[in-house]
Amino acid sequence: MAPALYTASVPVFLHYLEQARGLVAQCRTQPDLLEAKLAPDMFSGAQQFASAAGFALRGTFPMIGERTPDFPEAAMDYDGVLARIDFAHERLVTLDPATFDGAEGRTVRHIAGFAELDQKAGDYLHLFAMPNFLFHLSMGFAVLRQGGLEIGKSDFDGLHDYPQGFSF
Incomplete structure (x- = not known):
């Protein structure tokens, strides 16, 4: 049985x-959606998704006493965000x-x-x-939704299912 904090x-x-990768991938034909912000003093959609990828690593490696891996240099654009998401995914699947x-x-000092x-x-x-x-994942989702991308809860969590045309 896997340790509780791993699970x-x-x-x-x-x-x-x-x-997140699926949400960003839906911007392939409209990559400028990732530049939008919900408010002037907030991160762009791209930075929101990149920050989420960062927290996936930052949330695991310190718990096992390891340094959080540094992301490779990449532009804060469509390809760069996908590269960050993929990098985080690749690092997490290696964890035993x-x-x-x-x-x-x-104790984690941060x-x-x-x-x-x-x-x-x-x-x-x-708690952190x-x-x-x-x-950050939710804010990235909200930026894309506000920008007109037709996404919903099922795109966010991969679990919900609603009939075509359904809205609240």
Whole structure:
């Protein structure tokens, strides 16, 4: 049986990175949608998805006592965002569940904005890393939806199903 923090992180991040990839891929013919922002002081859609990919790595590697991998240089455009998502996915699939043995007892020291925090690994994952991952993924989704891309909840989570033409 896989350690609890592995099960609560890696499979979830992998699932939603696949969803993020699918959302970004739908911008293939309209890559300028990724440049949009919900508000002037917010990240662009591209940066939101890139930040989500970053939190997938930032949310796992510190829990196993490893340094978070650095993303390769890539433009903050359609191809660059897909490269970041793919990089995060490739790194996560290499993680052995056994490396999470004892993670519950680790303390993760990290920066949240300008705050320096020390959190037990479970709190770090559940109260910081996962919420931030989902925040940036949701904001990226919202940018694309606001920009007119016809996407819905099923595109976000890969689980919901609604009939064609359904709306709330």
